[in-house]
Amino acid sequence: TQLLEQSPQFLSIQEGENLTVYCNSSSVFSSLQWYRQEPGEGPVLLVTVVTGGEVKKLKRLTFQFGDARKDSSLHITAAQPGDTGLYLCAGEKTTDSWGKLQFGAGTQVVVTP
Amino acid sequence: GAVVSQHPSWVICKSGTSVKIECRSLDFQATTMFWYRQFPKQSLMLMATSNEGSKATYEQGVEKDKFLINHASLTLSTLTVTSAHPEDSSFYICSARRGSAIYNEQFFGPGTRLTVL
Numbered sequence: 001t002q003l004l005e006q007s008p009q010f011l012s013i014q015e016g017e018n019l020t021v022y023c024n025s026s027s028v029f030s031s032l033q034w035y036r037q038e039p040g041e042g043p044v045l046l047v048t049v050v051t052g053g054e055v056k057k058l059k060r061l062t063f064q065f066g067d068a069r070k071d072s073s074l075h076i077t078a079a080q081p082g083d084t085g086l087y088l089c090a091g092e093k094t095t096d097s098w099g100k101l102q103f104g105a106g107t108q109v110v111v112t113p
Numbered sequence: 114g115a116v117v118s119q120h121p122s123w124v125i126c127k128s129g130t131s132v133k134i135e136c137r138s139l140d141f142q143a144t145t146m147f148w149y150r151q152f153p154k155q156s157l158m159l160m161a162t163s164n165e166g167s168k169a170t171y172e173q174g175v176e177k178d179k180f181l182i183n184h185a186s187l188t189l190s191t192l193t194v195t196s197a198h199p200e201d202s203s204f205y206i207c208s209a210r211r212g213s214a215i216y217n218e219q220f221f222g223p224g225t226r227l228t229v230l
Contacts, residue, residue: 033218042119042206042221043157088156092217099145099210099217106156 003027004089006104014112016078021107023089024071030092032072033101034063037086046074079111115141117209119222126197127230134192134225136207142187143209147219148180151204163190197229 005024013019023032031050035043047056049065049072056063060083062075076083086108090101116139126132136146144165149157161182162170169182179201181193190209194201204226208219 031217035221040204040224040226042117042208042224045218045220048218090219099219100147100159100162101219103156103159108154 003093003102004091004104006087006089006107008107009105010108010110012110012112013079015080017111019076019079019109021074021087021089021109022071023073023091023104025091025102026070027091027093027102028069029102030069032065032069032089032091034072034074035088035090037088037106038084043088076109079109081111081113084109084111115209115211115218115220117207117220117222119207119225121225122223123226123228125228125230128198129196132194132197132227134194134205134207134227136190136192136209136222138188138209138211138220141209141211143190143211144187145210146184146190147208147210148182148190148192149206149208151206151224157206160192194227197227199229202227202229 007022033048034046037043047063052067052069054065060077064073086106088106089104118137120135146163148160150160151157159172160175163182163184165184165187171177184190204224206224208221210217
């Protein structure tokens with residue numbers, strides 16, 4: 001079982017629409033990171049959130065960390081084809097050492113023109 | 114941002130041979146590096162945590178003698194797949210940890226596609 005549950009697993013939308021990806025867990029995380037990965041490449045770090053209730057914006061992307069630091073969401077406004085990719089959330093548990101990250105299963109996002 | 118490189122980007126080898134993959138942090142020092150394996154359309158699976166100057170810590174189910182990890186310096190970790198077999202074919206990705214007093218971030222390499230014939 002995945003420690004971090006991502007939903008949905010797959011999302012296909014038209015250009016200009018909005019979308020939200022969720023990342024949930026029963027564990028508390030000291031930090032949570034969001035990555036985007038394209039086929040045949042390594043994941044690229046989008047954002048790190050560390051404070052409960054924190055909201056960070058990166059252009060059309062809005063990231064939120066839950067108050068209890070157990071969940072997070074990624075919202076994309078007016079999606080573009082360039083947003084297509086595999087979105088991964090990853091958290092560092094408060095009890096883990098060496099900065100080990102727990103990854104969600106990923107959400108495949110496809111934005112069609 | 115922090116840059117992590119991997120070499121080679123892809124490799125094809127015959128069954129029974131050994132393959133070495135290098136992971137370098139180019140513009141920062143990484144006391145900890147991680148090695149992941151990824152199957153098509155799946156998330157990353159952590160194989161081992163590599164700490165500079167000490168033995169790697171392997172995840173449950175990962176064969177230590179099969180996947181040899183060496184972290185010789187603050188900017189270089191290597192993964193050697195020994196006596197590779199077709200089932201070892203996969204996408205191998207490394208990451209390097211850049212830590213701070215508050216939280217750490219991992220920066221990933223571009224990955225290495227290994228195909229064992």
